Amino acid sequence: MDSPKVNEALGVAYQIPRNSLALLMIAQIVVVLPYFMQLSPWIIAVGLFCGYWRMGVYQGRWDHPRRWIKALLVIASFAGVAVSGVSAYSLEAAASVLILAFALKLIEMKGRRDAYLVIFLGYFIIATQFLFDQSILVAIYELIATIMVTAAMVGMNQLHTRVRPLASLRLAGSLVVQALPFAIVLFLFFPRIAPLWTVPLPMGATTGISDHMTPGDIARLAQSDELAFRVVFRDPVPANKDLYWRGLVYSDFKSGTWSLGPQFKPSHPRLDENYSGEEIRYEVLLEPTMSNWLFALDTATAEASNVARTLDYRLVADDPVMSVFRYEVVSRPGELMDDRLIPVIRVREKKLPEGDNPRIRAFAQALYIDSGKDVATFIDAVLRHIRQELFSYTLQPPTLQREHSIDEFWFDTRAGFCTHYAGAFVFMLRSVGIPTRMVGGYQGGEINPIGNHLVVRQYDAHAWAEVWMAGRGWTRVDPTAAVAPERIELGLNAALSLTDRAALSLFTSVRMGDWGFLGRFLDWTDSLEHRWNLWVIGYDTRFQAGFLENLLGELTPTRIGLAILLGGSTSVGLVAIALFWRRRPVHRHPVERLIRRFGDRLAGFGYPRVASEPPGAFIRRVAEEAGLEATQVDNVVAELNTLLYNPSGTRSGTEIRQLRGQLRRLQFRLAFSLSH
C-alpha cells in the first residue's frame, strides 16, 4: 500500500480516470456474474460489499480501507473458503479464492497499475468460467464480457478530457470481432496439448441414471426434461420400440435397492469380422454425467480407444464424463451376448438376499412348476399374469416399505412403473434359479426435425430385464411392455395418465405435446446446441487430428506450424482487407489518381510527395530541385489545377489523357535532370 504522500507524488497520470473506473467496475460485475451459479452466496455478498465500498470511494463519501482492514479482509476470506466445506484442492476452492481476490481488489485499486491487473484478471476469470460450463449461452455471454473488459482497457487509455464510454465499447467490440477469425484458426489448428498438471474437476452430483436404483429414481427422472444425450445415426434410425439405450446392469438386490454388483476389468473387444447381420452405426454426444458409463444399443462395440466394454456388455469411458463426450458406436442387434455363461457372471446374476420377499418366491416357484420348468413358458406366464391382473402403470405409485417391497408391490399395491415391473420380474426369475438381471438406461427418444438427430432426455429413462437363455444369450424382456405397451411403442407421454401428466414440468409437457411455435423453437435451440457440441465442444484431440489429416495429409510439426502461420496470416489479412475496403476512398477523382501515381513514381527517384502538399506546389518543388525552369512546368500545373479544381472547366477523357501524357513527359524530364 502506498502512503498518501507517495500518492500525491505519483500525480494524475498514475490515477485511474474516473470514467474508466466506472466502466471497469461494470466489467468486473459482468465477469463475476456467471459464478453466482457455482459459488456459495457469501462470496457474492463479499463482492457486493466491496462494490458498495468502492461506490462510496467513487462518490467521495468513504476512504480507501486501511492496511489492517485489508489484511483482515484477506485473512477472513481465506478462512471463509477454508470453512465453507469445499475441499482444499477443488476447482470450487480455487475459483472462490480467485473471485474473492478480484472483489477485494475493487477496494484496493488506486493506480493504473492496479487497474491493469484487474483487467488481466478479468480475462483470466472469463477463461476460468469455461471449466464449469461450456454451453453456447455461456460462450456468448463470455464474448460480451470480453468486450466489456476490453472496453475498460480502452477506457484506461483515453485522455481524461475525452472519455466516451460508448465509443470505447464500440472500439472494443470491433477489436474482438476483428480477432475472431484468428481465434478460429488457432482453435482449428493449435495442438491440443495434454495438461501438464491435473485441473481439479468441478464437484457435482451425478446426473441421470445412477449406479443404484430404487423404484423412485426413474419417476424422479421422468419429471426432468434435461438432456441426456444426442445421437447422430449413420444408418436409418431403428423403430422406437427397438431403441433401448443400455447403460447400466444392476445385479445386486438388497433392501429394495438394485445396485451394480461386483465389477471386472473392462476390455477393448474387436468387431467380429464374420458377422453378417444388421449393423447400426451412430455417434453419441453424451451430456456430462460425472460418471463413466455410456449408453448404446445392443450389442455395442465402441471404436474409440478411450471407451472400453465391460463383461456385461456395457460401454464405459476411461474417465468420468465432465463435458460433452463424443463416441462412435457400432451396434449389432443380432450378435449374442454371452453364448456361454462364465461362472462369475452366473453366480452374480442369480444371487438373491436370504429371506426377503417370501410371498413372491413362493408364487414364482409355483408358477415355474406350472410352466413345466421351461424358461420361455415361464416368462410368458409371468408377463401374462401382469397383463391379465389389475396392474397399472403410473409415475406416482404408493410408497413401499424397504423390506419385502416386491411382495408389497406384486400382491398389494399393484401400481408402479418400469422399475417396479422389471424388479419384480428379475426377482421372480432369480428365485427359481434363472440368471436374470436388471438393466437401466433410456428407451426411445425424439427425432429433432431440424438437425435430424435423436434427442434422449431424462424422462426417457427406463429399466428392463435381461434373461440368459441357452443358445440365445442374454435376451431382453421388458415387463413394462406387458402393462403399458404404448410406453415402448410411442414413448412416455402415451402411457401417462392425466394426473401423471399434470405433475410434469412445463417444458416437459411442451416437448411431449404439440405446442406449435414453442415446440418448434425448442427444436431449433436443441439443434443449435447440438451443432455447438458437434463442432466446438466435441472438437477434441481426436477430431482435430482427423480434421488436420484430411486437410494436410501426414501430420508433422512443420506442417501444423505452416498451417497455423498460413491460416493466421490469411485471417488477419482478410480482416485487414475488409477494413481497407471499408475505408477506401469512395470516389477518387481521375486526376487525383494520376497525381498519386506520379507521386509514387517520383518517390522512386527519392522525391516523395508530402501529403500536405498541393499537387501544383509539389510539381513546382520537384522541378526546382531538378533545376528546371518554373515556366517549363507552368502549363502542366495550370492544366492540372483547372482539371481538378475548376468545376466549370470541361473534364473530358481527352483532356485527362493529355494531362497524363504531360505528366509522363515531365516525369522523364525530371528523371533525366535528377540523374545528372
Added chain:
Amino acid sequence: MTRNSTPIKRSPSYTTTSEVKDQIEALIGALNGILLGKEDAIKLALACLFARGHLLIEDLPGMGKTLLAHALAKVLGLSYNRVQFTSDVLPADIIGTSIFDKNTSEFRFIEGPLFAQLVLADEINRATPKSQSALLEAMEERQVTVEGMTRPLPEPFFVVATQNPVTQTGTFPLPESQLDRFLMRIEIGYPEPDAERELLRGGDRRKALETLGAIIDLQGLKKIQQSVDDIKVSDPLIEYIQRLVGHSRQAAEFAYGLSPRGAIALLHSARAWALIHDRSHVVPEDVQAVLPSVVEHRLREAADYSGHGGGALAQKLLSGVDVVG
C-alpha cells in the same frame, strides 16, 4: 509562419471582371502604404471582410492593429467608430441608451458607437464578459435589442476587434462561443527590417492615414462580396475540406473538432482568398493559406484544454491531411 503564396497562373476560364480585380489591387496597394511590409496580413484582413466576416486581430500593443482597422474603414469607405474596451465599460456604453427628452416628454434612444459600418472593438479582452457579450448579438444577428426594441445595425456591419495576447495581465479571455463568431483571427507580427527602416524614416503613419481616401464605395464592396460568392469550388476541394474537418474531429491531439460553421468559414475564406489572387475557383493553396487564421482560434489542444488555441494545431491539421484524396 510561412504563408503559401505560390503564384498560380490565371486560368483561362477567368470570370471576375477586371473592375473588381483593379479595385482589389488598389485596396491592397493603399493599405500596403499604411502598414508596411505586411501584405499577407492585409490580404487576410481584406479576405475576411470580403467574406462578410468579423475580424479579430491579436498582437502585442504597438504592432499596428488599430492602424490596420482604421485604414480598412477608410479605404472601404465605411463609417467608422471605435470602442475602447476597459474593465469598466458597460453594455450601454457600446450599444447606446435611452435618454428622457424634456421637450417631447419621451425617451429618446441615443445610438452607441456600435452603430457604424465598421466598429473597431479595441482591446476587447480587457472588457468584462458582460460587455463582451453585448457584442455577441450584434455580430451574429447584425441587430441589437435595447429595452425591448430591436434596432437594425448599418449595412454592411463589420466588427474588427483587437486583443492583446491572453497571457498578458488584465485580460478576460473571450469564450469559445464568441471566438467562433470571428471569421478569422490574424496576427500582424514584427515588421521586416526593410519595412521597419522605412517606417522609422518615414515618420508617423497616422498622418498618411489622414490623407487616405475611400477607394471603393458601398456598391463596390457589395460587388466584391458578390464575386466571392461566385468563386467556384470543385468536388475534390470540398472533399479536401471534409478531410481536414474530419481529421480535427478524430485525431487525439484536438480537444474537440471543427464545427460545421468552422468548415463553412474555411471554405468561404478560401473563396475570398482565391478572389484576391485572381482565380475563378478555389485551389488547395487557398485553403492552406487561410486555414491557420480561420481555425486556430476555434481549436484547443487536448493536452492543454484550457490553454490558448495554438498555431501548432493548425500546422498539425495541415500536415496530417492528404491534399489529394
